[in-house]
Amino acid sequence: xxxxxxxxxxxxxxxxxxxxxxxxxxxxxxxxxxxxxxxxxxxxxxxxxxxxxxxxxxxxxxxxxxxxxxxxxxxxxxxxxxxxxxxxxxxxxxxxxxxxxxxxxxxxxxxxxxxxxxxxxxxxxxxxxxxxxxxxxxxxxxxxxxxxxxxxxxxxxxxxxxxxxxxxxxxxxxxxxxxxxx
Amino acid sequence: xxxxxxxxxxxxxxxxxxxxxxxxxxxxxxxxxxxxxxxxxxxxxxxxxxxxxxxxxxxxxxxxxxxxxxxxxxxxxxxxxxxxxxxxxxxxxxxxxxxxxxxxxxxxxxxxxxxxxxxxxxxxxxxxxxxxxxxxxxxxxxxxxxxxxxxxxxxxxxxxxxxxxxxxxxxxxxxxxxxxxxxxxxxxxxxxxxxxxxxxxxxxxxxxxxxxxxxxxxxxxxxxxxxxxxxxxxxxxxxxxxxxxxxxxxxxxxxxxxxxxxxxxxxxxxxxxxxxxxx
Numbered sequence: 001x002x003x004x005x006x007x008x009x010x011x012x013x014x015x016x017x018x019x020x021x022x023x024x025x026x027x028x029x030x031x032x033x034x035x036x037x038x039x040x041x042x043x044x045x046x047x048x049x050x051x052x053x054x055x056x057x058x059x060x061x062x063x064x065x066x067x068x069x070x071x072x073x074x075x076x077x078x079x080x081x082x083x084x085x086x087x088x089x090x091x092x093x094x095x096x097x098x099x100x101x102x103x104x105x106x107x108x109x110x111x112x113x114x115x116x117x118x119x120x121x122x123x124x125x126x127x128x129x130x131x132x133x134x135x136x137x138x139x140x141x142x143x144x145x146x147x148x149x150x151x152x153x154x155x156x157x158x159x160x161x162x163x164x165x166x167x168x169x170x171x172x173x174x175x176x177x178x179x180x181x182x
Numbered sequence: 183x184x185x186x187x188x189x190x191x192x193x194x195x196x197x198x199x200x201x202x203x204x205x206x207x208x209x210x211x212x213x214x215x216x217x218x219x220x221x222x223x224x225x226x227x228x229x230x231x232x233x234x235x236x237x238x239x240x241x242x243x244x245x246x247x248x249x250x251x252x253x254x255x256x257x258x259x260x261x262x263x264x265x266x267x268x269x270x271x272x273x274x275x276x277x278x279x280x281x282x283x284x285x286x287x288x289x290x291x292x293x294x295x296x297x298x299x300x301x302x303x304x305x306x307x308x309x310x311x312x313x314x315x316x317x318x319x320x321x322x323x324x325x326x327x328x329x330x331x332x333x334x335x336x337x338x339x340x341x342x343x344x345x346x347x348x349x350x351x352x353x354x355x356x357x358x359x360x361x362x363x364x365x366x367x368x369x370x371x372x373x374x375x376x377x378x379x380x381x382x383x384x385x386x387x388x389x390x391x392x393x394x395x396x397x398x399x400x401x402x403x404x405x406x407x408x409x410x411x412x413x414x415x416x417x418x419x420x421x422x423x424x425x426x427x428x429x430x431x432x433x434x435x436x437x438x439x440x441x442x443x444x445x446x447x448x449x450x451x452x453x454x455x456x457x458x459x460x461x
Contacts, residue, residue, distance in 0.1 A: 001190060018190035018233065019223075040183050042221055043376075045291060054265075054294040060220050061295065064190050065213075065237060115290065132375040133289025 003067040007032070008076025018064050022056075023047045025063035026073055034074040034106045038135070045134030048107035048114075049073050055114035057133070074106040077113070089113050089151040096156065098147030100138035108134050112148045122152045124163040185223035192235040196325065196354060199236050204327045204350045206232045212352060213237060214261055215295035217288065218304040236261060242299070242354060245270045255321075256360060260299025260353040264288070267298060277358050279366035279386045283314040286368065289376045299353040302335075305343050305403070307434075308378040310370065312339065313404035315356065317384040317396030323355035330354075339403035361386050367458035369451040370398070373438065380438045381447045383407075383427070385455040393456065400431040400448055410452055420460065424453035 004013045007030060014029045026032045026049065035058060038046035042060040049058045050072040079086020085094055089112050092098065099105040108131065115130040116122065122130070127148045128141075136144060146156035193199040203210055211230035213219055214237050222228045236242060242261030249255050256276045258267070267273060267284045274281060287293060287301070287310050301311040302322060312335075315322075320335045324347055338345050347353065365387030370379045382398035393414050395407035408430065413423035426449075433444035 017187060019185045019187055021184070024184075040224070042217065042288075042292065045289070048291055051294075055291045056294050057291045060217055060224075062190075062213075062216070062220070064192075065216065065235065067192075111291065114294075129375075130290055133291045 001064055003063050005063070005066050005068075006070040008072055008081075016063050018062065020063045021059055022049070022051075022061040022063050022066050022071070023058035025066075026058060026071070029063075032073050032075050034080075036103055036106060038103065038107075043135065044104070044107070045111060045131075046104050046107040048110045048134065050110055050114060053114070053117065055111045055133075072110070072113075074109055077109070087113075089116070089148070092147040092151035093144075096143050096147040096150055098140070098144045100136075100140045104134060104136045104138075108136070108144055112151060115148065116152050120152060122149065122154065124149060124156075124159040125166075127152075183224040183226075185220070186226060186229040188230055189232045190235065191232060192238070194239075196236075196239060196241055196352065199234055199239070200325060200327050200350070200352060202232070202234050203352060206234075207349050210234055210349075212303070214297040214300040215263060216300075217292050217296040218300055218306070236352070237297075245272050247272065247276060247360070248357075254360060255357045258298055258356045258358070260302075260355060261297050262299075264293035264296045264298070265290075268293060275363055276360045277318065278363040279314060279318065279361065279368065279384060280358060282366070283310050283368045283384060286310055286370050286382075292376075298356055302338075302356065303345070303347065303353050305339055305345050306378075307342055307401060307403055308399040309404075310368075310379060310382060310384075310398060313382065313396035313398040314368070314384045315358065315396075316404045316406060317386045317394045318358045318361065319388070319394065320359075321357040322353055323357065324348075324351040325354045326351040332357075336406075342402045359389055361389065364461065365459055367455040369455040369458070371447060371451060381433070381444050381451060383448065383451040383455045385452075385459040387459060393459065395427070395452060395455070397427070397431065397448060400428070400433045400444060402432070405431055407448075407452060410456075414456075420453060420456045424456055425449050427452035 026035050036046040038044035047058040077087035085091045127145045149156040149159050210232040213233050213235045242259040244259040248257040264284045268281050315335045322333045367385045370382035379398045384396040397405040407427045409426035410423045428445035433441045
């Protein structure tokens with residue numbers, strides 16, 4: 001079946017089997033390899049791309065479902081085609097060291113772009129909940145959350161301090177706060 | 183993982199989708215958001231010959247108050263995505279349990295794709311939405327070339343992943359009562375943030391003031407905590423009533439817990455949910 005998908009602003013068209021996953025269309029048909037396939041079971045979020053501006057897991061979308069729609073991958077972010085970090089989210093990931101091995105990064109970045117688009121006024125808790133569909137096996141969440149806060153124009157130190165205070169308030173009695181006060 | 187090959191159809195209307203369903207019967211499967219169907223197709227637990235994609239039918243995508251006066255209800259198109267339920271102003275005012283439950287389904291990417299009708303048609307007893315609609319005593323509207331019928335959710339499920347929906351029928355609408363913005367709670371217990379519920383409990387206050395309780399993952403279908411509801415109606419305390427929440431349930435055993443564990447957990451979650459719903 002012939003599909004026509006606008007990918008990163010450019011018209012693309014290929015004859016694909018209906019069972020072709022969007023992730024495979026992007027990687028195999030178009031050669032856009034930023035989108036990683038991790039778990040292949042809708043869990044890890046490494047394959048996150050935007051369809052009509054919203055984050056989706058491209059291992060769980062058929063290419064034919066994106067026919068006549070607009071898809072954005074990490075290659076489509078400002079400056080990426082020139083090898084530059086021109087987008088606020090990619091800039092912030094570098095500034096805050098929001099990656100270690102880098103495998104989850106394209107998915108994290110695209111999920112963050114969608115999250116900030118939907119809610120520009122993010123708290124640290126919003127970011128953590130908003131990234132619940134993305135796993136980092138290096139467990140580098142601390143700096144990833146800081147990067148998304150910076151990209152949203154927040155002061156990550158202030159946001160994390162505010163969260164620590166509210167965490168303390170809701171902490172169960174007897175739960176260690178890590179301050180040696182038990 | 184790649185599904186077995188299939189023929190893909192994207193009809194332009196509900197009527198065209200129904201004609202395709204009638205033509206292909208058991209060989210066909212309906213695709214909406216695909217977040218229950220595509221995983222099982224990728225695992226090759228399902229291998230439909232024909233996939234009918236209704237994901238873009240705008241006529242199945244709405245949330246509105248229908249009907250007159252005391253008979254009015256909230257009507258939700260079966261193709262309405264989780265995301266649209268979560269941010270719906272109508273539901274926040276008219277039936278706030280539903281967006282609160284939906285906010286706990288999967289993760290943001292899943293909620294951008296999955297649909298209410300899809301979740302109900304899939305009928306996973308560990309799913310959040312079937313039990314929430316059960317607590318609400320919602321109605322499922324099924325359409326086929328033979329006409330339309332309205333099935334109360336209490337009569338919809340017949341077992342694990344199975345319901346009274348015939349192969350040529352399509353869920354087109356879900357109706358829920360106008361239970362308002364307060365008097366509800368959802369207690370979902372998971373080990374990790376976007377896991378399926380080990381057990382979850384939905385509580386809502388019915389228009390007549392009674393508390394109704396839907397249980398997730400306590401049997402082969404979503405269940406009502408009938409004994410707890412009856413005890414509350416007799417004036418028993420929340421603690422006494424919640425202790426009966428596992429009565430009649432046959433919870434599953436899996437890596438997340440034994441049936442005994444779930445029978446205990448459901449009493450704790452029911453107590454918490456009833457306390458929260460009481461305000």
